[in-house]
Amino acid sequence: MSTQPAETSHGIKDNDLGVARWKIILASVVGTTIEFYDFYIYATAAVSVFPLIFFPGDDPQIALLASMATFGAAFVARPLGSIIFGHMGDRVGRKATLIGALLTMGIATFIIGLLPTYLQIGLWAPAMLTILRFCQGLGLGGEWSGAALLVTETAKPGKRASAAMWPQLGAPFGFLLANGFFLLLTLAFNYDSAADGADHVFIDWVWRVPFLASIVMVGIGLWVRLSLEETPVFKQAIAKDQRVKAPLKDVFAKNWWQLTLGTFIMYATYVLFYLMTTWVLSYAIGAPETGGLGTAYNDFLVIQLISILFFAAFVPVSGYLADKFGRKPTMLIITGLLIVFGLLFGWWLNADIIVSDDGTLNTTRMVLFMIVGMALMGLTFGPMSAILPELFPTETRYTGSGIAYNVSSILGAALTPFIATWLMGAFDVSYVGYYLAAAAFITLIFLALSPETKYRSLSNLDTDEIQRTRR
Structure with a gap:
C-alpha cells in the first residue's frame, strides 16, 4: 500500500498544507470579520454619534443626512479598491495583497477612534472622517476576494465550497462583535440615543472604544497572514508565466x-442582507406615525443578535450542500425560497398584525421572521466565496471576483435601504417584500444562465476553457 501523501486538486501534497490550514482559515475569517465589524460600528456611530460631534447644527435631520453621506463614501470606494487590490493580487500575489488590504482597512478604522471633533478643529473633522471612510472602502474592496481566493485555492478536492464558507462567517461574526459591543457599552454607561444629548459621557469618549479595539483583530490578522505561504495556484501561475500585465483590461475584454453573471448572482444576497439588517431596524424602531413599529432600539437589537446566530449556523450548511449537490442546483433552490419569503413580507410584518392594540410588538412573530430571513441569508451567502472565484481564470481571478462582488454591493446594498424606505412610504411593507422577490427573480435568471463550476480545477482553468463553457 502506498504511503505517499495525497495530492490536492492543485498538485501539492496535502500534508504540506495540513499544518498551515488552520492559519489559512483564521487569516480569512479575521479579515472578513474586521470588514463587517468596521461596517457596523461605523453604521451605528453614523446614526447615533457622528451627527452630534462631526456635523452639529440646528437641524438634526440635516446632520444625520450629512453623517450618512460619509457612510456612503465607502460604497464609492469599494469598486476602486477591488480594482487596485485586484491588480496587486493578480500581479504580485494573494498573500501580499491581503496584508495591504487588512492594513488599509484596519488603520483607517483605528484612526477614526482618534479623530478630533468639529468643536475642536472645525470643518477639518468631517473632512478627515470622510477621507478615512473612503480608505475603509478601499480596503474592504480588496479584502473579500483575497480571503475567498486564499481558502478556495488551497482547498481539499471536493471540499472547495466547504472551505470557502470560512470567510463568509465574517459577516455574522462581525455583526455580533460590533453590535454586541455597542449594546454592552450603551447599557454599561446608561446611554439612550433617543433621550441623551451631546453632553453624555458616551458621546464624549466611550464611542471611540469599539474603533480603537479593532486594532487587536488587525494585529491578529496581520500576524497570521505574515506567516502564510503564497497559494499554490498562484505559484503555478508564476511558474507557467500566466500572469497578465493588465488584469482589469483582460477581465473586461475576455x-x-x-x-x-457574478454581479447578478450576488445581487439578491445583498438585497436580503440590507433588508434584514439596515432597513428592518429602521422599520422596527421607527415611530408609528411615520409607519414604523415603535420598538425600542435595544429591544430590537437583542432580536437581531439572536437571529444572527442562525445566519452563522446556516453558512456551513450551504457550503456542504454546494459541495454535495453542486453550486447551481443548490443556489437555484435557495433563491426560489427567497422569492417565497419576499412574497410573505406583508403577512409577517404588517403593523396591524405584528403590533397589538396597546402598541406592544408581537415578539415571537418578529423573532420567527428574523430567524427565517437570517437562515436564508446564511444559505445564500455561504457558497458565494466559491462561486465567484470559480467563474474566473487564475490570471484575473482576484480582479474579476472582487469587481463582481463590489459592483453587486452598489446595486444591492447602497440602493436597497433607500428603495425599501420609499416603497414603505408610497405603499406598504408588502411591497418591500415584492422588491426582494423581484431581486431574487433576477438572480434566478442569471443562475439559470450560469455554468456548474463545482468540477472546475482552479489551477488548470484558463480563459479558453471559460469561453467554451460560458453558458
Missing part, C-alpha cells in the same frame, strides 16, 4: 460575461 470575461465580461463572467463579471455580469
Whole structure:
C-alpha cells in the first residue's frame, strides 16, 4: 500500500498544507470579520454619534443626512479598491495583497477612534472622517476576494465550497462583535440615543472604544497572514508565466460575461442582507406615525443578535450542500425560497398584525421572521466565496471576483435601504417584500444562465476553457 501523501486538486501534497490550514482559515475569517465589524460600528456611530460631534447644527435631520453621506463614501470606494487590490493580487500575489488590504482597512478604522471633533478643529473633522471612510472602502474592496481566493485555492478536492464558507462567517461574526459591543457599552454607561444629548459621557469618549479595539483583530490578522505561504495556484501561475500585465483590461475584454453573471448572482444576497439588517431596524424602531413599529432600539437589537446566530449556523450548511449537490442546483433552490419569503413580507410584518392594540410588538412573530430571513441569508451567502472565484481564470481571478462582488454591493446594498424606505412610504411593507422577490427573480435568471463550476480545477482553468463553457 502506498504511503505517499495525497495530492490536492492543485498538485501539492496535502500534508504540506495540513499544518498551515488552520492559519489559512483564521487569516480569512479575521479579515472578513474586521470588514463587517468596521461596517457596523461605523453604521451605528453614523446614526447615533457622528451627527452630534462631526456635523452639529440646528437641524438634526440635516446632520444625520450629512453623517450618512460619509457612510456612503465607502460604497464609492469599494469598486476602486477591488480594482487596485485586484491588480496587486493578480500581479504580485494573494498573500501580499491581503496584508495591504487588512492594513488599509484596519488603520483607517483605528484612526477614526482618534479623530478630533468639529468643536475642536472645525470643518477639518468631517473632512478627515470622510477621507478615512473612503480608505475603509478601499480596503474592504480588496479584502473579500483575497480571503475567498486564499481558502478556495488551497482547498481539499471536493471540499472547495466547504472551505470557502470560512470567510463568509465574517459577516455574522462581525455583526455580533460590533453590535454586541455597542449594546454592552450603551447599557454599561446608561446611554439612550433617543433621550441623551451631546453632553453624555458616551458621546464624549466611550464611542471611540469599539474603533480603537479593532486594532487587536488587525494585529491578529496581520500576524497570521505574515506567516502564510503564497497559494499554490498562484505559484503555478508564476511558474507557467500566466500572469497578465493588465488584469482589469483582460477581465473586461475576455470575461465580461463572467463579471455580469457574478454581479447578478450576488445581487439578491445583498438585497436580503440590507433588508434584514439596515432597513428592518429602521422599520422596527421607527415611530408609528411615520409607519414604523415603535420598538425600542435595544429591544430590537437583542432580536437581531439572536437571529444572527442562525445566519452563522446556516453558512456551513450551504457550503456542504454546494459541495454535495453542486453550486447551481443548490443556489437555484435557495433563491426560489427567497422569492417565497419576499412574497410573505406583508403577512409577517404588517403593523396591524405584528403590533397589538396597546402598541406592544408581537415578539415571537418578529423573532420567527428574523430567524427565517437570517437562515436564508446564511444559505445564500455561504457558497458565494466559491462561486465567484470559480467563474474566473487564475490570471484575473482576484480582479474579476472582487469587481463582481463590489459592483453587486452598489446595486444591492447602497440602493436597497433607500428603495425599501420609499416603497414603505408610497405603499406598504408588502411591497418591500415584492422588491426582494423581484431581486431574487433576477438572480434566478442569471443562475439559470450560469455554468456548474463545482468540477472546475482552479489551477488548470484558463480563459479558453471559460469561453467554451460560458453558458
